Amino acid sequence: MRWSRYPLNTMKETPAEAEVASHRLMLRAGLIRRLAAGIYTWTTFGLLTLRKVEAIIREEMDRAGAFEVLMPAVQPAELWQESGRWQEYGPELLRFTDRGDREFVIGPTHEEVITDLVRRELQSYRQLPVNFYQIQTKFRDEIRPRFGVMRGREFIMKDAYSFHLDEASLREGYAAMREAYARMFTRMGLRFRAVRADSGAIGGTASEEFQVLADSGEDAIVFSDGDEYAANLEMAEALAPAAPRPVARTTMQPVATPGVRTIEALSGFLGTPAAQCAKTLLVEGANGGVVALVLRGDHELNAVKAQKIAGVASPLRMASAEAVRAATGTEPGYVGPVGLAGCPVIADRSAATLADFVCGANARDTHLTGVNWGRDLPEPQVADLRNVVAGDPSPSGKGRLSIARGIEVGHVFQLGRKYSEAMNAAVLDEESRSTTLYMGCYGIGVTRVVAAAIEQNHDERGIIWPEPIAPFQVVLVPINLAKSQRVRETADRLYDELTRAGIEVLLDDRDARPGAKFADAELLGIPHRVVVGERGLEAGNLEYRHRRAEASEDFALEGAVAFIRSRLAPG
């Protein structure tokens, strides 16, 4: 591609709307343009990368034996009513009516459509297992679209659906997809982790997320240094402390703590470490009332774990200040588990092994010191309530946990029979019995992958594309080409030769000064840069520099194509 013919400009300044690096850089480099909140046009440079990501996904899906289909974006409401999601899905589902007042949705996902196809087309167990996938535009009317295409409302997703006669086959199909995903993201040059995830509302048994590691990621992920264990923070189990609870040494005493409402303030005021304090959180109960959750002062409540406990409302809701007063007689800041008669008390495993701890006294401006379970208050119900922290032992039993940030780019689920049952998708088995199908589903946020790749690979000057998904492999930068015929001819010839050799080249033949060209090449993140200038040609040389390199190196014009090819990543 000759840059001089491409009319869209890069931007020196960042549009005010962009906050995160990938969004800023995608706008500045001219990869995307916003049309409305969460809705973007992909311009040529961005689309080149998007297509490469899609190509890798397609190749690996085909290699895994899946069949590509293309389902409609617009889907009739009947299918969603049949699966029950017409009611369940909520306002994220964009609904509308046609001229005949028939109701439709714009598909946020395609379980219903594929299940409908499969129940019509498949009759025999001999046709199983099977996996259909598509790369297609989705629409989800997100509450808050943000970060450019990272969380758009309209986005491109690769979604795949597998169908099986039994659970064993489903597990095999799931494992095959998991493997295909690992291959894809590896091929894209991304650093990622597959982590255990909460299967949440979609239901089903097993579920893993594929997370691209990036400090700016929205998700916290946890992994062990001792083995392959990795999980979403929501899911990572916090083991009970290995050491038993120490014996009580002190007696319980009230202490005046005027104005001290937070653990941090309390710890500072008394000089007691936060880990020796207990914090008591009141949440709404499943059937009204409140439930007291007790954690060590230095730990954080894990909402997903808490809302799974019987008696706790799901989704988790903190009790209102009025409810706190009604249950404890005091206000938030001085709540403690001692003497809490009216509500269940559930202690986190770590909080349950505290001895001689500090907690609120259920009286204004007062805390208790030297508190002990079983002596000053009843032994609590014990549960895993907290987020793990770095250094905790791995629940796998091997190693210690680290925490990193990640961007979820893929999710694989074993769905089971949720949709096939609701929509009556069945085949005849070997004994001519009608058998409801087992189903798995496997998603990749294709447009999000592009943003995640940038989050993971950029510097202060711009994008640094992993080579397999760069819009171009090489940027060719002629210096002063308007003046020098030799530069112009060399650049043109090299451009032709490289292109003929199957290398993707962007020739920056714009009438711009070298500094502007270098800055744009770095902003756009092309991995390999070749400079053609009078200075080098004088000695029969060109100049090569990798986007990540600190300095350039000269190489001979003679045999230039072979040299450049030798620098490209294999494959």
Added chain:
RNA sequence: CGGGGCAUGGCGCAGUCUGGUAGCGCAUCUGCUUUGGGAGCAGAGGGUCGCAGGUUCGAAUCCUGCUGCCCCGACCA
């Protein structure tokens, strides 16, 4: 949906408090000079100041309503 902020040429902003000719930088166009890290000079084009009402002799500026967008929270590829 709750909380906060912003809306002025394509982009980034000033001007709004204190009403009186709409301005700056970048980008764009023309010419000349320049050409190894975002050039200089001279000139030019481009804005119903988000929309609708109102107050006023006069509104980007004051008042009312609406809309759009961004950021923080619960959800998700």
